[in-house]
Amino acid sequence: MEQNRVEKKKFDWRLFLALVKGTNPPRGIMITALVMSLLTTGVGFAVPLFTKRLVDGFSGQSFTGNQIAILVAAFVLQALASGLSIYLLAKVGHHVVAKLREKLWDKLLRLPVRFHHNNDTGETLSRVTNDTSIVKELITEHLTSFVTGIISIVGSIIILLILDWKMTIVMLLAVPVAIIIIMVLGRQMYRVSKMMQEETAKFTAVLNQVLPEMKLVKASNAEHVEQERGNKGIRTLFTYGLKEAKIQALLSPLMLFIMMLLLVTIIGYGGVRVASGALSAGDMVAFILYLFQIIMPMTQLSMFFTHLQKAMGATERIYDVLGEETEDAEKGKPITHVDGDLHMDEVSFAYQAEQVLHNLSFSAPAGKVTAIAGPSGGGKSTLFGLLERYYEPTSGVIRLGTEPISNFKLQDWRRQIGYVAQETALLSGTIRENIxxxxxxxxxxxxxERVSEMAYAKQFIEELPEGFETKVGERGVKLSGGQRQRIAIARALLRDPQILMLDEATSSLDSSSEIYVQRALQNLMQNRTTFVIAHRLSTIVDADQIVFIERGRITGIGTHGELFERHELYRQFASQQQLLAGKVD
Known part of the structure; x- marks a missing residue:
């Protein structure tokens, strides 16, 4: 299915040009590089003519010093111009890829959470790294050969027409054949390279999923499962790599065969014309040299078009990201203080085709604790996502007082929220950087130190060899679960939010860690509007109100005592929790 979609997509090289132009490449450097390339090609035009004069004027005389000096100077100039051109174009290519990556990175940071949930991280990473590298390679390695190749071919043909138009016409008969070969194999290369990039992105996604979760892999004895999954991706890449190699293996030899056949034909036909006196020996030598200046660029052009197909596939994938709609963090009214109750008015939400929340209506009093309880998969975390404006309701409205929260600046609104999740998000860096x-x-x-003490984190931080400068490792792997939670609470305290969202903040902790975290949470929750998702009865029993959600619908609102009295499913939930805790109601 994916392959059919790729095959039907129209090839448009203008997308690539627009992508490069959008990075504002340094035009002065690019023009200088192209001028150097033209100079290299120009010297190449002069050498055959110089050789022609030498051959026609050669009668036992030795080369003069001037002739040798001119020839050496020409070759030195050609080498210097070629080296400078390569360096300058490489600089342009690295500039383009750096700007592309900046644009992609900025875009990814500003895209809504919805995009990141719908796309594998590994595939997104592949667009930022692999696809931009393909664009860079086309500019740095093949653009020069394309420009100089065209000039070399056109210039050589003009000179050859002047030297001997009949032999030139014979030579030009091979051009349509070469173009047809390039076009046919080029289309094949486009399809294969596009699929190759897609599979590379999928394989990168597998690596990104598995490597950070190596403990889970080993604990589950799933090495063989992941080995097969990885090997499947490797085999698929190998298959497409072979297809790509086959096309290249056909393209280069076919072009070489045509050119060599052309060379033999020209030598044979040219020999007859030299023997008849219609052509001098010098003309014949110059003709062959110019023929080589056509043959070599034709091969390079075939490689250019091959890589252009790859770059087109990469360009389309990059545009897929750049074309996504970003969040507008500055749109709306500024908000510096949350003063008022939060209201959910007939709020519904559908994730793609699946309806997750159905007409939720309740109010969360300012400065009070509202617990969200209910069976797993009922929509509790989705409700948190709506409050943080990761998503917008499908219908209904969330209001702060009388003002819909969608009217506030996104950055300002999220600045009012402190979030502590079950799986604490820590970045690789120091404890200080994470707080x-x-x-x-x-x-x-x-x-x-103040917020760390309030989060019951100061003691264990000071016991670490480097204190606040201690590296936490990837995802905080060097800290325990309770320590990570207390770091997250210290982070929330430092932000001094007015709305708190606690998502199963103690469910994965042992009893000793939970005691510290619960104390830290009590400090954090003081005088703040708090939403709590919890499965443990101890976490929500003292809440000012409990909203019980089943399958995306509210089936009960009240205190613990009220719901225990009149809500059957909540009573079962509470009784089970009491039984597990060894308590009697």
Whole structure:
């Protein structure tokens, strides 16, 4: 199915040009590089004519010093111009790929969470790294050969027409054949290279999924499963790599065969014309040299078009990302303080074709704790996503007082929210960097220690050899679960949010860690509007109100006592929790 879609997609080289132009490449450097390339090609035009004069004027005389000096100077000039051109075009290529990656990175950071949920991280990474590299290779390695090749071919043909138009016409008979070969095999290369890039992205996604979760792989004895999954991707890449190699193996020899056949024909036909006196020996030598200046660029052009197909596939994938609609963080009213109740008015949400939430209506009093309870998969985390404006409701509205929260600036609104999740998000870096993450101001040491103490994190941080400068490792792997949670709470305290969202914040902790985290959460929740998702009864029993959600619908609202009295499923939930805790209601 994917292959058919790729085959039906129309090839458009203008997309590539627009992509490169959008990076504002340094025109002065590019023009200088092309001038150097033209100079290299121009010297190449002069050498056969110089050789012609030498051959026609050669009668036992030795080369003069001037002739040798001119020839050596020409070759040195050609080498210098060629080297400078290669370097300058490489500089342009690296500029283009750097700007592309900047644009992609900026785009990815501003895309809504919906995009990241719908796309594998590995595939997205492949677009930023692999696809941009393909574009760079076309510019740095093949653009020069394309420009100089065209000039070399056109210039050589003009000179050959002047030297001997009859032999030139014979030579030009091979051009349509070469063009047909390039076009036919080029289409095949486009399809194969596009699929190759898709499979590379999928394989990168597998690596990105498995490597960070190596503990899970080993604990589950799933090495053989992941080995087969990885090997499947490797075999698929191998298959497409062979297809790509076959096309290249056909293209180069076919072009070489045509050119060599042409060379033999020209030599034979030219020999007859030299013997008849219609052509001098010098003309014949010059003709052959110019013929080589056509043959070599033709081979390079075939390689250029091969890589152009790859670059087109990469360009389309890059445009897929750049064409996505981003969040507008600056649109709306500024908000610096949350003062008022939060209201859900007939809020519904559908994730793609699946209806997740159905007409939710309730109010969360300011400064109070609202617990969200219910069976797994009922839509509790989705509700949190709507409150943080990761998604917009399909219908209905969420209001702060009388104002829909969608009217506020997105950055300002999220600045009012502190979020502590079950799986704490820590970045590879120091404890200080993780606590201060996202804050642009300089945080004094005293303030850092204050929030760490309130989060019951200061003691274990000070016991570490490097204190706040301790590296936490990838995803905080060097810290325990309870330590990571307390770092997250310290981060939330430092932000001083007015709305708190606690998503199963203690469910994965042991009892000793939970005690510390619960104390830290109590400090965090003071005088803040708090939403709590929890499966443990101890976490929600003291909430000011509990909203019970089943299959995306609210089936009960009240305190623990009220719901225990009148809500059968909540009573079962609470009784099970009490039984597990060894308590009696």
């Amino acid at each position: 201060c993450y996202g804050l642009e101001r300089e945080i004094p040491q005293e303030e850092l």
